Amino acid sequence: MSAIRPLERADLPAVAALYADFMGWDPVAASAALVPYYARTMLDHPYADAEIPTLVYEDDGDGVVGVLGSNVRRFVYRDRAIRVACGGPLVVHPDHRPRGVGALLLRAYLAGPQDLTADDRAIDQAFEMTRRLGGETHGVASIGWSHVIAPAAFAVAALARRAGVERRSAGLVARAGALPPRRSAKAPAGVAEPLQNAALIDLIERLRRVFPLRPSYDDAYLTWLFAEMASVNVDGQLVRRLVRADDGRPLGSYVMYVAPQGIAEVIQLAAAEPDVPLVLDHLIHDASSGGAVEVRGRFEQYLLPALRRRRCRLVPVDWALLHSRDPELLAAVHGGRALLTRLDGEWWLRPRPFADAADS
Amino acid sequence: MTDSAALTSRVAELIEEVLQVEVPDPGTDLVAAGLIDSLVLVSLITEVELEFAIQLPIDEFDLSRFRSAEQIAAVVAELAPDPHVA
Numbered sequence: 369m370s371a372i373r374p375l376e377r378a379d380l381p382a383v384a385a386l387y388a389d390f391m392g393w394d395p396v397a398a399s400a401a402l403v404p405y406y407a408r409t410m411l412d413h414p415y416a417d418a419e420i421p422t423l424v425y426e427d428d429g430d431g432v433v434g435v436l437g438s439n440v441r442r443f444v445y446r447d448r449a450i451r452v453a454c455g456g457p458l459v460v461h462p463d464h465r466p467r468g469v470g471a472l473l474l475r476a477y478l479a480g481p482q483d484l485t486a487d488d489r490a491i492d493q494a495f496e497m498t499r500r501l502g503g504e505t506h507g508v509a510s511i512g513w514s515h516v517i518a519p520a521a522f523a524v525a526a527l528a529r530r531a532g533v534e535r536r537s538a539g540l541v542a543r544a545g546a547l548p549p550r551r552s553a554k555a556p557a558g559v560a561e562p563l564q565n566a567a568l569i570d571l572i573e574r575l576r577r578v579f580p581l582r583p584s585y586d587d588a589y590l591t592w593l594f595a596e597m598a599s600v601n602v603d604g605q606l607v608r609r610l611v612r613a614d615d616g617r618p619l620g621s622y623v624m625y626v627a628p629q630g631i632a633e634v635i636q637l638a639a640a641e642p643d644v645p646l647v648l649d650h651l652i653h654d655a656s657s658g659g660a661v662e663v664r665g666r667f668e669q670y671l672l673p674a675l676r677r678r679r680c681r682l683v684p685v686d687w688a689l690l691h692s693r694d695p696e697l698l699a700a701v702h703g704g705r706a707l708l709t710r711l712d713g714e715w716w717l718r719p720r721p722f723a724d725a726a727d728s
Numbered sequence: 729m730t731d732s733a734a735l736t737s738r739v740a741e742l743i744e745e746v747l748q749v750e751v752p753d754p755g756t757d758l759v760a761a762g763l764i765d766s767l768v769l770v771s772l773i774t775e776v777e778l779e780f781a782i783q784l785p786i787d788e789f790d791l792s793r794f795r796s797a798e799q800i801a802a803v804v805a806e807l808a809p810d811p812h813v814a
């Protein structure tokens with residue numbers, strides 16, 4: 369009988385073939401990169417959890433025809449250890465989509481023992497399925513923000529994206545980027561320094577009263593995380609900084625991808641609300657120094673006042689979805705008392721088997 | 729009307745209410761008729777569980793037994809101690 373079961377190592381070639389087919393890649397050529405990638409991110413992840421595994425749907429006749437990845441994160445809520453599960457990617461062979469295989473995989477995943485399920489890269493169909501299975505929209509985080517650093521270069525880059533000639537227009541964007549920026553290039557107060565694992569762990573502990581629901585990082589996990597993020601590198605160079613006040617006090621941190629002549633994508637900005645403006649100033653200054661023409665991120669409650677003051681515009685992003693049987697956890701997220709960002713999701717997890725392949 | 733026929737009728741009514749479609753016949757294959765896709769299936773599973781106070785299998789959900797009102801009624805009859813009082 370067809371059934372849903374945990375992913376096994378022997379399934380990896382079939383899973384890679386499913387994803388390659390979904391992306392329109394040559395399955396044989398892509399497999400060499402995708403199999404080890406999925407082994408790293410689905411089976412050998414530092415927080416891989418046998419109770420919340422990646423799920424596959426095995427059809428009697430066709431074998432593995434669907435997969436739903438599981439990315440487990442360790443969090444704490446007040447002093448209680450909790451498990452946050454980020455499901456994705458969800459890929460089903462086209463012949464089996466009408467049979468509801470995707471819905472059954474998602475239903476099985478949401479029935480797992482995790483305390484909270486959070487998806488930060490859901491397309492419209494997953495959005496509908498999750499809501500019908502009792503999930504809900506993380507409304508604020510389903511909206512993106514954009515801050516234009518260099519208006520002339522931004523306009524050229526946007527036109528090039530629309531025309532599909534980004535590479536050929538890189539020189540033009542660079543020349544436009546040499547025009548005066550929107551704001552002074554003067555460095556903000558305080559100091560931004562490379563973000564070390566211990567500093568991020570310490571910072572989040574300092575923010576425990578601001579964010580009762582927060583990640584519970586350790587050095588081994590962060591080492592794995594940042595190495596994996598750097599290797600994915602789909603959106604530019606990975607940049608991570610700790611921002612200190614002039615007196616040396618840590619105020620906040622940020623992690624982002626910076627694409628020269630392109631977009632700087634914010635993955636996480638961690639700071640208490642009063643300190644967000646200065647940390648954001650450093651982030652934008654850093655992105656500008658790296659050649660980005662625009663900074664983008666998703667809204668979080670604690671970012672709203674600072675982003676509002678900067679008159680950031682709204683941009684579409686993927687759906688952010690939540691599911692939990694614990695209303696207190698959901699209330700913490702919706703009430704802005706959670707540090708639950710793209711760093712702890714699967715937004716950045718995008719395999720790239722070919723140097724010039726389009727990302728997902 | 730037998731218990732089985734009454735249960736099938738209840739399931740057909742539920743399908744019509746949830747899917748907003750008319751079930752031509754209790755034996756109609758809803759998938760083959762194009763009445764069920766992924767989203768509809770999710771709604772139907774959830775509604776059947778709520779209506780009959782049962783938990784349908786998670787890992788071994790046999791889709792081939794969930795294609796008509798008659799089949800769904802048979803699944804409910806297996807899982808519900810007394811589907812008529814649920």
